[in-house]
Amino acid sequence: MAKGILRAKAKVKGGNTVVKIMAKHAMETGNRKDKSGNKIPANFIQTLSVAYNGKTVMETNMGTAISKNPYLAFTFVGGAKGEELQMTWTEITGATATETAKIK
Amino acid sequence: MKIIKSLLAGASLALVASISQAATSGNTMETVDPEADRLALQSYFQKRFPQVPVSDYVNGIYALDAPSREQWQDIEEFAPYEFDIEEGEEMFNTAFANGQSYADCFANGGIGIRQNFPRWDESQGQVVTLELAINQCREANGEKKLGWKKGKIAKISAYMAYTSRDNIFDVKIPNDEAKAAYLDGKRSFNSRRGQLNMSCANCHVAGANILIRADLPGPTLGQVTHFPVFRSKWGELGTLQRRYGGCQKNVRGVPQKTQGEKFRNLEFFQTYMSNGLVVNGPGARK
Amino acid sequence: MKKTISLVAALMMVSGVVAAHPFNEAFNEQRAMYGKGHSFTWDGQTYITDHPEEVAAAVEANAANATMLLASAEAKYAEVLAVDFGWTLTAKLLKSATKALEAGEFRKSMNISAQAEYHSRMGIVQYHQSQAEWIMAVPE
Numbered sequence: 001m002a003k004g005i006l007r008a009k010a011k012v013k014g015g016n017t018v019v020k021i022m023a024k025h026a027m028e029t030g031n032r033k034d035k036s037g038n039k040i041p042a043n044f045i046q047t048l049s050v051a052y053n054g055k056t057v058m059e060t061n062m063g064t065a066i067s068k069n070p071y072l073a074f075t076f077v078g079g080a081k082g083e084e085l086q087m088t089w090t091e092i093t094g095a096t097a098t099e100t101a102k103i104k
Numbered sequence: 105m106k107i108i109k110s111l112l113a114g115a116s117l118a119l120v121a122s123i124s125q126a127a128t129s130g131n132t133m134e135t136v137d138p139e140a141d142r143l144a145l146q147s148y149f150q151k152r153f154p155q156v157p158v159s160d161y162v163n164g165i166y167a168l169d170a171p172s173r174e175q176w177q178d179i180e181e182f183a184p185y186e187f188d189i190e191e192g193e194e195m196f197n198t199a200f201a202n203g204q205s206y207a208d209c210f211a212n213g214g215i216g217i218r219q220n221f222p223r224w225d226e227s228q229g230q231v232v233t234l235e236l237a238i239n240q241c242r243e244a245n246g247e248k249k250l251g252w253k254k255g256k257i258a259k260i261s262a263y264m265a266y267t268s269r270d271n272i273f274d275v276k277i278p279n280d281e282a283k284a285a286y287l288d289g290k291r292s293f294n295s296r297r298g299q300l301n302m303s304c305a306n307c308h309v310a311g312a313n314i315l316i317r318a319d320l321p322g323p324t325l326g327q328v329t330h331f332p333v334f335r336s337k338w339g340e341l342g343t344l345q346r347r348y349g350g351c352q353k354n355v356r357g358v359p360q361k362t363q364g365e366k367f368r369n370l371e372f373f374q375t376y377m378s379n380g381l382v383v384n385g386p387g388a389r390k
Numbered sequence: 391m392k393k394t395i396s397l398v399a400a401l402m403m404v405s406g407v408v409a410a411h412p413f414n415e416a417f418n419e420q421r422a423m424y425g426k427g428h429s430f431t432w433d434g435q436t437y438i439t440d441h442p443e444e445v446a447a448a449v450e451a452n453a454a455n456a457t458m459l460l461a462s463a464e465a466k467y468a469e470v471l472a473v474d475f476g477w478t479l480t481a482k483l484l485k486s487a488t489k490a491l492e493a494g495e496f497r498k499s500m501n502i503s504a505q506a507e508y509h510s511r512m513g514i515v516q517y518h519q520s521q522a523e524w525i526m527a528v529p530e
Contacts (some may be wrong), residue, residue, distance in 0.1 A: 009182065020182045026246060096349070295520035299477040299509065357513075358476035366474065 006087050008101035017079030017103055029064040045091055051086040056067045079103050136287050138277055140375055145377055150327050162384045166368030168313045169320055185386045186389040188341045192263030200245040209241035218268035218383045222372045224282035231285050233370040234261055235343055251347035252362045258332045265385030275376045289373025292366055299356025328374050330387025446455050447504040451497040459503040466510035474514040480506050
């Protein structure tokens with residue numbers, strides 16, 4: 001399976017699951033200029049949502065304020081060891097993908 | 105401008121009188137004893153911080169300062185250099201145009217060898233750091249050199265450090281010429297420079313864990329084991345000699361040449377001082 | 391005046407003077423307290439809290455002197471760079487001095503040149519100290 005852009009670690013702690021995700025993404029705002037003075041086109045993750053058992057447990061709207069290789073951590077109630085999380089990201093270019101991570 | 109002028113007046117270059125710390129093994133070829141220096145450094149820090157085992161010093165200031173240790177451990181949970189290791193691995197395994205690869209230039213295919221660098225190269229008659237070896241490998245195979253301080257070379261170095269984690273540093277001084285290089289590094293480390301007239305030792309021996317503005321300098325024991333480093337200030341990975349230049353600029357001195365003789369000898373000295381400690385690169389620091 | 395100047399210069403160059411109160415220390419203290427151009431006594435002699443470069447710049451402010459002082463400062467900077475002990479601010483000072491000279495602000499240019507040359511001279515002192523008397527910072 002090809003490596004996606006998300007690296008996730010999910011662990012059960014008590015009755016909750018703690019999730020940490022790092023996305024490999026340049027998060028170009030569209031305002032930076034290259035060496036010739038031309039604007040580097042915008043390309044950043046717009047939304048990232050995480051679902052467990054078909055239900056969304058976390059949803060973020062990112063944007064130009066989030067810098068390169070965004071890192072987020074959150075906790076949700078429930079979750080069990082060995083189960084999977086579905087993580088879906090969407091770029092402003094329209095590109096989108098869903099990646100999975102196992103809960104440990 | 106006003107502040108700088110008064111600094112000029114205050115910076116006293118009067119020597120010798122103040123520091124009464126006993127000399128170590130010495131500052132000449134006849135009297136220098138690297139092993140004695142190394143053990144003296146360890147005992148110095150053990151006296152200052154009796155609760156901290158020597159092996160912990162690979163974590164730098166985080167071995168000495170609890171609050172920053174907590175923050176750092178949080179960061180390490182999902183280390184910012186993880187992508188760099190992956191990219192480094194890919195680059196390391198990609199062959200050159202002529203079909204050879206990095207593995208052909210290094211012992212053991214370049215895996216698990218970080219602890220032997222910098223090394224005294226007899227045929228070249230100079231200290232060879234890991235980054236120098238990487239670029240020498242490239243040039244020997246018809247490739248262009250990489251920039252010394254960041255980017256690709258840092259990622260390759262990070263991957264090679266990563267494969268060597270937990271190996272014990274074992275920098276060797278095989279002959280008198282190597283010892284002269286060590287002595288030169290020791291001199292550099294202890295020489296005051298720049299408008300602020302400070303030496304490496306000022307901040308990283310006597311000044312370790314003592315606030316300078318809003319920062320705590322790390323101890324020089326174990327200081328180089330975690331390089332290359334993802335420095336939050338840089339927002340990216342950088343090599344040890346990138347930091348050397350930065351530090352010299354911090355004391356308002358024109359930085360010496362990256363991977364020039366002075367810096368390589370300094371790295372030789374510093375790494376020898378950390379012999380016996382483990383490789384824990386790449387690392388994350390503030 | 392000349393005798394005083396050369397004495398100041400000589401004493402400032404000497405490092406590691408093991409006196410109860412070395413000249414350098416006394417000079418720096420006096421200058422920190424009273425600024426430039428202040429008389430003080432040390433070891434029975436009278437001195438002035440001016441660096442040799444400032445004394446050299448205390449001549450008539452004109453194009454010839456300003457040009458000469460700038461050239462001298464730039465030469466000193468090249469000297470200190472050659473031994474790898476340059477200070478980062480010096481290059482900016484030299485640029486400032488050049489601009490001031492071009493704008494006809496001779497006094498300003500000469501003062502900045504003096505400061506730049508002082509930087510470079512201090513760097514060279516650091517170099518010599520590094521060669522001869524570097525401090526063992528690793529105690530027993």
